[in-house]
Structures are given as C-alpha cells and as structure tokens.
Amino acid sequence: xxxxxxxxxxxxxxxxxxxxxxxxxxxxxxxxxxxxxxxxxxxxxxxxxxxxxxxxxxxxxxxxxxxxxxxxxxxxxxxxxxxxxxxxxxxxxxxxxxxxxxxxxxxxxxxxxxxxxxxxxxxxxxxxxxxxxxxxxxxxxxxxxxxxxxxxxxxxxxxxxxxxxxxxxxxxxxxxxxxxxxxxxxxxxxxxxxxxxxxxxxxxxxxxxxxxxxxxxxxxxxxxxxx
Numbered sequence: 405x406x407x408x409x410x411x412x413x414x415x416x417x418x419x420x421x422x423x424x425x426x427x428x429x430x431x432x433x434x435x436x437x438x439x440x441x442x443x444x445x446x447x448x449x450x451x452x453x454x455x456x457x458x459x460x461x462x463x464x465x466x467x468x469x470x471x472x473x474x475x476x477x478x479x480x481x482x483x484x485x486x487x488x489x490x491x492x493x494x495x496x497x498x499x500x501x502x503x504x505x506x507x508x509x510x511x512x513x514x515x516x517x518x519x520x521x522x523x524x525x526x527x528x529x530x531x532x533x534x535x536x537x538x539x540x541x542x543x544x545x546x547x548x549x550x551x552x553x554x555x556x557x558x559x560x561x562x563x564x565x566x567x568x569x570x571x572x573x574x575x576x577x578x579x580x581x582x583x584x585x586x587x588x589x590x591x592x593x594x595x596x597x598x599x600x601x602x603x604x605x606x607x608x609x610x611x612x613x614x615x616x617x618x619x620x621x622x623x624x625x626x627x628x629x630x631x
Contacts, residue, residue, distance in 0.1 A: 413564025448523030455586035459558035538578030547628035558586035
C-alpha cells in the first residue's frame with residue numbers, strides 16, 4: 405500500500421550510519437530477540453502468513469510508525485495477529501500487560517524444544533513461494549513499464565519504480581502473489597527480474613550507478629512497446 409513505510413527512492417534522507425548491535429547478538433536488547441522468536445513461532449505454527457504480517461505493519465499510523473522502534477512495531481503486529489487468529493484473547497493480553505507493568509506478573513518458564521523442527525519447517529514453507537513455471541506474458545528482453553497504481557492494500561511494488569520502463573532479464577516462474585496473499589486470497593502470478601537504467605529512476609545527475617534489478621510480479625507490468 406502507499407504509506408510511510410515505503411521510503412525507497414525518497415529525497416532528503418541523509419546517509420545513515422551502519423547499525424552495529426553488540427558483537428555477541430544481532431539485537432540491541434534481550435526483548436528484541438523474544439519478539440523475533442514470537443514472530444518465528446507465529447509464522448511456523450501457521451498462526452499468520454508472511455504477507456499478512458507485512459500488511460499489518462503497513463497499517464500502523466504514520467506518526468506511530470516513525471516514532472516507534474523497529475521491534476516494538478513487530479511486537480504490536482504479532483500481538484494483533486495472534487488475537488486475530490485466536491491464539492490469545494485481547495482482554496487477557498491486556499490484563500497480562502498491565503500486570504507486568506505493575507510488577508505483579510512473572511514470565512513462566514515454559515520450553516517446548518520438541519516443537520522447534522516443526523516451527524522451522526513451517527517458516528521455510530512460508531518463505532518458499534514458488535508454485536511452478538506458469539504461463540508467462542513476457543519474455544526475456546521485453547521492455548516493460550510498471551503500472552502507475554496507488555493501492556490501498558498490500559503490494560510489493562516499490563513506489564519509486566511505478567511508471568518507469570525497464571527490461572525483463574529473467575523469468576522466475578509462478579510464485580505466490582503477495583498483494584492477494586496478504587488479504588487471504590490464494591493466487592500465483594509470474595515473477596520477473598526487471599532491470600532499470602539508473603537515470604530512468606533517479607535522473608542522470610542523481611546517481612553513479614548503472615542500473616537496478618528488481619523482482620516484479622506480472623500484474624505490476626504492461627508492455628512498454630504495444631503494437
């Protein structure tokens with residue numbers, strides 16, 4: 405969807421310093437690792453879909469999105485999806501959070517190591533989106549234009565390529581279409597690797613790169629040279 409999360413290609417952003425958490429951990433704080441584990445557990449147990457999770461993050465209020473730490477946004481999304489799928493009750497979750505805030509609750513010591521292989525397999529399945537070779541509408545070498553759409557739902561089409569012309573350099577086969585999957589629709593579409601000249605996207609004075617390759621689904625594309 406069009407939202408504050410899609411910042412690719414925006415002007416006026418300064419260079420960001422590299423993020424360097426402690427050498428012993430990829431997280432800055434222990435609770436961030438817990439949130440990551442909750443995400444893995446939810447995804448691996450089929451409590452929610454990957455694209456549904458992404459869409460949940462995108463629905464955050466822009467001010468909240470910009471002012472909230474990364475893993476806190478993740479926690480809010482995971483909580484919402486666990487409630488939506490019936491894993492937890494919203495009222496009980498609220499009461500539990502209030503008890504922790506008041507210092508009246510303890511974290512239960514519960515481990516289920518036997519479930520780890522099951523969860524790992526579930527996560528792998530969620531990231532393996534390929535469903536076949538399909539019936540491609542474009543071939544390698546075709547010039548394509550990205551549709552200028554402004555969807556209200558989830559999309560994996562970056563805003564900065566919409567309207568731009570590129571060339572198909574690879575056909576990836578048929579994959580789960582995230583724009584539909586995020587909203588509960590089972591659908592596959594052809595996926596292509598499309599190369600764009602840098603000046604097509606940024607202008608000749610705005611980059612020293614030669615070009616950019618982006619994975620784009622067929623519904624995003626139209627023929628740039630119609631007969």
